[in-house]
């Protein structure tokens with residue numbers, strides 16, 4: 001058996017999800033190659049070669065594939081796949097977009113969003129927004145798998161010494177043209193692997209009020225998250241949405257502010273180690289899964305929390 | 318221009334699902350079923366394009382039990398012109414669904430296929446991408462904005478980092494996010510009208526597609542329950558507990 005992991009990166013650095021995916025791969029077999037395709041991606045190739053557990057880095061560095069369109073990356077995967085028993089990618093929008101395409105070209109099915117490896121052909125995956133946990137077995141020759149990053153630890157970004165191989169390829173023209181990307185610029189930790197997340201819901205009432213979360217996020221070095229309702233209402237961008245149809249997160253601490261706790265939201269955060277809920281309605285379902293519930297008006301509670309955090313810091317000094 | 322929209326009948330998103338006692342799957346008997354939510358966005362988008370004159374026909378297809386006719390009728394009540402049910406009692410892998418849809422595309426020759434980005438039952442998020450691969454068409458996935466001009470569409474797709482804009486040549490497959498539009502409610506007269514719209518029923522056996530399952534669901538279990546419910550009195554107690562009890566700040 002040998003495994004091909006598709007690296008997620010932005011041509012500058014590897015995304016944290018890649019390290020979790022390599023970890024999942026290592027639970028299947030120790031023979032792991034990593035495909036890094038993009039443009040001006042030397043730093044990524046180097047980083048991948050130093051990553052714990054990687055045997056070989058397959059490199060494609062070409063302007064044509066700078067934006068890693070699904071139609072292109074899937075061609076590369078198809079060409080490489082005959083050497084592998086498994087192909088893995090993170091179940092982020094990156095992996096979700098291209099893996100089923102590659103699998104289908106090869107007449108293979110895909111196992112989406114696995115949360116555990118049972119054996120090389122058997123995996124665990126949440127279904128129904130995490131309200132049921134399925135164990136599934138694949139009879140495909142090549143197993144295409146997307147990995148839920150929060151369900152696996154990260155491998156060490158150092159200590160590896162993989163060889164680097166520039167692969168030859170021949171990409172067919174595609175009928176998709178990249179126009180632009182609009183990415184949120186933030187100094188805060190990445191939502192997908194932050195240690196602390198503070199998320200806001202419809203209870204914040206406006207984009208202006210949503211900024212109340214910033215002050216606390218700054219003090220805790222936390223990432224900001226949101227419910228779908230908050231994103232739909234335009235308080236904040238779609239990249240902040242946590243839940244069944246957004247991002248899966250599992251921080252040490254998740255603080256839900258003005259979020260009711262719909263199952264679709266819980267699907268994305270209930271694996272968090274500690275959950276705090278701040279809500280003025282004591283019947284809100286979010287309290288049912290919270291380790292610490294605070295029944296309060298958030299507009300009063302947030303300034304108080306901010307003040308208490310200052311007091312803690314003063315003591316520490 | 319013609320659009321094919323694929324819709325799936327799933328357990329309604331408001332229902333608290335139950336795992337079967339023998340761990341063979343999810344209880345669906347006597348449970349409220351509805352159209353998969355992002356499929357409603359796909360139907361809505363197609364109808365909007367028809368209203369604006371870009372599209373001349375909207376055909377809805379569903380693959381599943383006899384009962385999936387209800388889902389197709391709902392789409393026709395929203396405004397789709399006609400429906401196709403590919404009948405099967407088997408639970409299909411997304412790959413088999415994609416193969417079946419491909420067979421329908423080859424019969425119907427649409428310029429665009431619209432689907433929801435994921436079905437909220439098995440949360441696979443595969444079918445649209447697989448269909449576009451099998452057709453060798455381009456794909457636009459997780460779309461929250463769609464513009465059509467001649468034989469090109471411009472889409473915004475929701476990605477983890479924000480938004481990505483692509484220009485795609487038709488024919489193409491587009492998978493829809495819930496933010497693409499606000500699905501309309503069908504009016505009573507339109508529900509009545511939908512009952513008279515044509516709905517073809519085809520048996521999956523007549524399409525000669527390989528529907529063998531490659532992924533077997535060995536068992537389905539309840540997730541571990543999370544114990545919560547503890548309350549704190551105020552912000553001070555909360556911060557103290559987070560610092561000295563949970564030790565997470």
Ligand SMILES: Cc1cc2nc3c(=O)[nH]c(=O)nc-3n(C[C@H](O)[C@H](O)[C@H](O)COP(=O)(O)OP(=O)(O)OC[C@H]3O[C@@H](n4cnc5c(N)ncnc54)[C@H](O)[C@@H]3O)c2cc1C
Nearest residue numbers: 201202203227228229243244245246258259260265280298
């Ligand atoms: C197919 C599908 C997929 C979905 N996917 C997702 C998803 O990925 N992520 C997601 O989050 N949702 C998702 N949803 C939506 C989900 O069902 C809920 O509608 C949504 O999570 C509600 O967001 P909310 O809790 O912010 O808003 P609400 O449910 O409106 O809750 C607002 C809460 O704020 C509290 N509040 C109001 N004012 C104050 C105040 N001053 N102080 C304190 N508390 C206050 C209220 O008591 C209430 O509990 C999905 C829905 C569907 C159908």
